[in-house]
Each structure stands twice: as structure tokens, then as C-alpha cells.
Amino acid sequence: MPSGVLLDAGLGGLPRLTIDTGLCAAELYLHGGHLCRWQPRSQPHPVLWMSGASRFEAGVPIRGGVPICFPWFGPKAGDPAAPVHGVARISLWRLESSTIDSDGAAAVRLALAPNDSARPGMLGDLDLAFELRLGAALSMTLIVTNRGEAPLAFEEALHTYLAVGDVRRVTVAGLGTATYVDKVDGGKRKTQAEDVVTVAAETDRLYLDTEAGITLVDPVFGRRIHVAKAGSRSSVVWNPWVAKSRAMPDFGDDEWPGMICIETANAADNAVTLPPRGNHTMSATLTVASI
Numbered sequence: 618m619p620s621g622v623l624l625d626a627g628l629g630g631l632p633r634l635t636i637d638t639g640l641c642a643a644e645l646y647l648h649g650g651h652l653c654r655w656q657p658r659s660q661p662h663p664v665l666w667m668s669g670a671s672r673f674e675a676g677v678p679i680r681g682g683v684p685i686c687f688p689w690f691g692p693k694a695g696d697p698a699a700p701v702h703g704v705a706r707i708s709l710w711r712l713e714s715s716t717i718d719s720d721g722a723a724a725v726r727l728a729l730a731p732n733d734s735a736r737p738g739m740l741g742d743l744d745l746a747f748e749l750r751l752g753a754a755l756s757m758t759l760i761v762t763n764r765g766e767a768p769l770a771f772e773e774a775l776h777t778y779l780a781v782g783d784v785r786r787v788t789v790a791g792l793g794t795a796t797y798v799d800k801v802d803g804g805k806r807k808t809q810a811e812d813v814v815t816v817a818a819e820t821d822r823l824y825l826d827t828e829a830g831i832t833l834v835d836p837v838f839g840r841r842i843h844v845a846k847a848g849s850r851s852s853v854v855w856n857p858w859v860a861k862s863r864a865m866p867d868f869g870d871d872e873w874p875g876m877i878c879i880e881t882a883n884a885a886d887n888a889v890t891l892p893p894r895g896n897h898t899m900s901a902t903l904t905v906a907s908i
């Protein structure tokens with residue numbers, strides 16, 4: 618491991634990569650390929666939110682950070698017993714490489730092959746790689762390759778949990794006029810009328826056919842987080858509010874004001890179909906600036 622990068626046993630004894638450089642501090646679990654912490658040195662507050670009630674156990678998703686939803690988003694169509702949000706976040710990924718680049722950023726590559734799936738056969742012939750660059754900015758790239766002989770379809774999301782001072786006071790810009798599926802209102806399709814999204818109740822929206830970057834303005838933490846993306850046509854905005862928080866055992870009852878999910882995805886109408894030996898890349902880049 619290069620200096621500033623350590624592979625050790627983290628919470629629950631799960632293998633963890635700890636990154637501690639002049640640019641940022643970060644923690645990446647091989648379980649789920651799950652980034653749990655990224656904090657640039659310029660930021661007094663973590664950028665990624667983690668639940669204090671999260672479990673750290675094989676086969677169970679971690680609550681917070683950046684879960685990787687793959688190869689389906691939400692419940693699996695026609696298979697209610699399948700794990701919600703797919704198997705990537707509950708499978709053990711392999712560490713392929715970790716380096717420190719000339720600009721001081723850490724570059725890490727993880728891989729998940731069909732045989733690594735926590736549920737045999739549920740990745741089909743889809744092979745995954747996850748590349749991260751962690752410095753003053755954070756970039757995450759999910760690369761999917763179809764190793765099979767037939768076209769394969771999948772959904773995906775970088776289900777990013779952002780830490781905020783008070784979710785009732787943030788604004789989310791970049792989704793104006795987009796169509797969204799409102800999961801709090803029975804999946805009705807609506808159009809985002811306002812330029813900015815604000816949160817005043819349970820919010821669970823899957824925005825479709827949008828490639829726009831998203832800017833979260835947080836007056837309490839005094840910062841703006843921008844999420845630029847590529848290879849993604851869906852975005853999700855989520856806050857569970859009071860009742861849903863209480864219904865989730867791995868989410869603290871009073872934690873909901875401190876987080877919002879801004880997710881980079883391809884889901885529903887935007888699911889991706891890959892030809893044999895085809896590949897697809899989706900990436901999100903987070904930058905933080907004080908306001």
C-alpha cells in the first residue's frame with residue numbers, strides 16, 4: 618500500500634481501506650465496495666453521512682456513505698424475495714489497486730465478478746469495476762461489462778448520502794422541468810415545476826432523462842456540494858423524514874434532518890442494455906465549496 622493508504626479490519630471486522638492524505642480522509646469497505654467516509658481537509662464536517670445505527674455485517678447493506686445499487690434499483694421486478702437495490706452492496710469486492718497520484722489524490726480500483734456475488738447467479742454475466750479518485754474532490758466511476766453472449770439489461774445507482782446541517786433548509790438545484798416518479802405518491806409521474814427542490818416532508822423522487830449536474834446549497838454548514846455526472850440519465854432525491862426513519866432498524870429515529878441522498882443513476886426508463894462484450898461507464902464527481 619502506498620503511504621497514506623492502509624488496509625485493516627474496520628467495523629464488524631470487515632476489510633476496510635483507510636485513506637489519510639494531505640487532501641482528504643476516507644474509508645472504503647470491500648463489503649459492498651462501500652465508501653463510508655470522504656472528508657476533504659478544507660471541510661470541518663464530513664461530506665458523506667453515515668447512520669449511527671448502521672450494521673457492519675456480511676450480507677447486510679451498510680446505511681449511509683455510497684451504497685452501490687446494482688443490477689436493479691429498488692425491489693427486483695417479478696422477484697419480491699430478491700435483495701432490494703441488488704446484490705453489489707451486499708457482496709465482497711476485490712481490491713485490484715491503490716496508488717497515490719502525483720497531485721496527492723488516492724486512486725483505488727475495486728472489482729466484482731459474477732462469481733463474487735453474495736447471491737449466486739444474481740449478477741448474470743455482468744462484471745463490475747469501481748474506480749475512485751479521492752482528494753479535494755471525489756470522483757467515482759462504475760464500469761459494467763457484459764461477459765456473456767446475449768444482450769443484458771441492468772439498473773444502477775451511486776446512492777450517495779450527503780451530510781447536511783438541516784435538511785429543511787437546503788436547496789437542490791439542477792432538476793427544474795425534469796420528469797420524476799414520486800414514490801411517496803404511489804409512483805405518479807410529475808414534472809419538477811420549481812427551479813429548486815426543497816424538503817418539507819418524506820421525499821423520494823426518481824428523476825428521469827436528466828443528465829444535469831446537481832447543486833446542493835447548505836446554509837447551516839455554509840457550503841455548496843456539486844454533483845457532476847456522466848453516463849447517467851436518472852437522478853434520485855431522498856429523505857425518509859420521521860415515520861420512514863422510525864421504520865428502518867438501521868437508521869436512527871432522529872437522524873433524518875442531518876442527511877439527504879442525491880443519487881446518480883440509470884433506472885426505470887433509463888435502464889441500460891449492453892450487447893455481448895459491451896461496456897458502460899457511469900460516474901459522479903463531488904466538489905465542495907464554502908458559501
Ligand code: TA6
Pocket residue numbers: 678691701702776800821853855865878880
Ligand atoms: O433511493 C431511494 C430509495 O429507493 C428509497 O425508496 C428508500 O427505500 C431508499 O432507497 C433506501 O433503501 P434501502 O433498501 O437502503 O432501505
